[in-house]
Amino acid sequence: MxxxxxxxxxxxxxxxxxxxxxxxxxxxxxxxxxxxxxxxKEETINDGNDITNVESLQFNFSIVIAATNNFSDDNKIGQGGFGCVYKGILSNGQEIAVKRLSRSSRQGAEEFKNEAVLVAKLQHRNLVRLLGFCLEGEEKILIYEFVPNKSLDYLLFDPDGSECLDWPTRYKIIVGIARGLLYLHEDSQLRIIHRDLKASNILLDGNMDPKISDFGMARIFCVDQNQANTNRVVGTFGYMSPEYVMRGQFSVKSDVYSFGVLLLEIITGKKNNSFYRAESAEYLLSFAWRNWKEGKALELLDPILREFYSRDEVMRCIHIGLLCVQDNVARRPTMETVVLMLSSYSVTLEVPQPPAFLGYRKMEPKKPTREIEEQSTESDRSTSRSLAGSINDVTITELDPR
Incomplete structure (x- = not known):
């Protein structure tokens, strides 16, 4: 005791x-x-917006010069609104894609910083992998993994290239894109809205697995944030949701809308912002909707696929695509639901409501109250690209939402 x-x-x-x-x-x-x-300490490293926080990813300019043979034209694999992309080979034999931002680009520095900080934090098999960056003087350079099979639009919208895309490959690409978007929206450390999802920003690796690229337009959301507004609308006509174009409102559902457009393009082999049937004044979405309502949805299928495809998969994908492009934002599914619908036939799909028809002339006010500036890049006439997908086919629009 x-x-x-x-x-x-x-x-x-x-x-x-x-x-x-x-x-x-x-x-x-x-x-x-x-x-x-x-x-x-980890938050200081991972969540800071200062590019110098990612010091371990920084490449010396001399290494980039050597890898690209001083940015030789022979190494150029793509060109777009923010600069050029070059193929390079490091001293250890690793192939890389080097995105060199244009010095004359008005948004180059901001887009560079945004993309580098974002992509460095993202690790997913369906996202392009950032290997590093280079900042020296006015040079702003991003170094990515090299993706050999170029971008999806290069194959999908080329009659010769599209033959490489049989239905099983297209279905794999659709599912892969959906999983990549789900990661951005729900499963990464940050909730990220891509804002520029389109065929030219989907790269295909050696196994034809898709990788989402170009995060220069992306925005970070708080975990519990659902929507944001902007006075500066950026993206590509034909893929941007109507609420974003008209009111500057964007959310995960904006990416869902873009995914729906992209899905319908993969099925039809037709580019949304160039598809137009003069005899009926139809765009791709209205054409898809009319065929769906008339019970002729399979007529949407790319003629190259007519003999070899899964009817159930094609019909389900068309159905999902129409759900994603509905005019009513609240009725569009989340990417989590989309992935579930693609992977399980036990999930019952809702009846889609009319899409937001992308006849942009109809969407513009009769008496414009804002100045609209469009900058079309060379990508609409683009040739070959590999990681080139990260800077092509961008239409930048600045406007003051009503």
């Missing part, structure tokens, strides 16, 4: 229990303090 104060005694067992409890409490506090400090 131990004595504590006058006439108060405590058993040895109780004393030991008290000492052990205090020791455990001190240990737990120490562990919690260490974890807190580690987390704060």
């Amino acid at each position: 131990q004595s504590f104060g006058k006439g108060k005694r405590i058993s040895a067992g109780t004393f030991v229990a008290i000492v052990v409890s205090i020791a455990i409490a001190v240990l737990l506090l120490s562990v919690l303090r260490w974890c807190w400090r580690s987390r704060k």
Whole structure:
């Protein structure tokens, strides 16, 4: 027995229990303090917007020069609104794609910083992988993994190239894009809205697996944030959702809309913003909707695929595409639901409502109250690209939403 104060005694067992409890409490506090400090340090590294926080990814300019043979024209594999893309080979034999931002680009520095900070944090098999970056003087360069099979639009909209895209390959591409978007929206450390999803920003690796590229337009959302507004609308006509074009409102559902357009393009082999049937004044979405309502949805299928395809998969994909491009934002599914619908036939699909027809002339106010500036890049007439997909086919529009 131990004595504590006058006439108060405590058993040895109780004393030991008290000492052990205090020791455990001190240990737990120490562990919690260490974890807190580690987390704060990690947040400083991962969540800072300063590009220099990603020091381990920085390439010396001399290495880039050597890899691309001083940016030789023979190494150029793509060109677009933000600059050029070159194929390069590092000293260890690794092939890379080098995105060199144009010095004259008004948005080059901001887009560069945005893309580098974002992509460095993202790791998913359906996203293009950023290997590093280079900042030297006015040079702003991004270094990516080299993706050999170019961008989806290069094959999909070329009569000769589209023969490489049989239905199983197209279905794999659709599912891969959906999973990549789901990662951006729900599964990464940050909630990211891509804002420029389109065929030219989908790269295809050696196994024809898709990789989403070009995060120069992307925006970070808080985990519990659902929507944001902007006075500067950027993206590509034909893929941008109507609420974004007209009111500057964007959300995960804006990406869902773009995915729906892209899905219908993959099925039809037709480019949305160039598809037009003069005899009926139809665009791709209205054409798809009319055929769906008339029970002729399979007529949407790319003629190259007519003899070899899965009817159930094609019909389900058309159905999902129409759900994604509905005019009513709330009725569009999330990417989580889209992935589930693509992977399980036990999921019942809702009846789609009319899409937002992308006859942009009809969407513009009769009496314009804002200045619209369009910058079309060479990509509408683009030739070959590989990682080139990260800078092509961009139409930048700046406007003041009503």
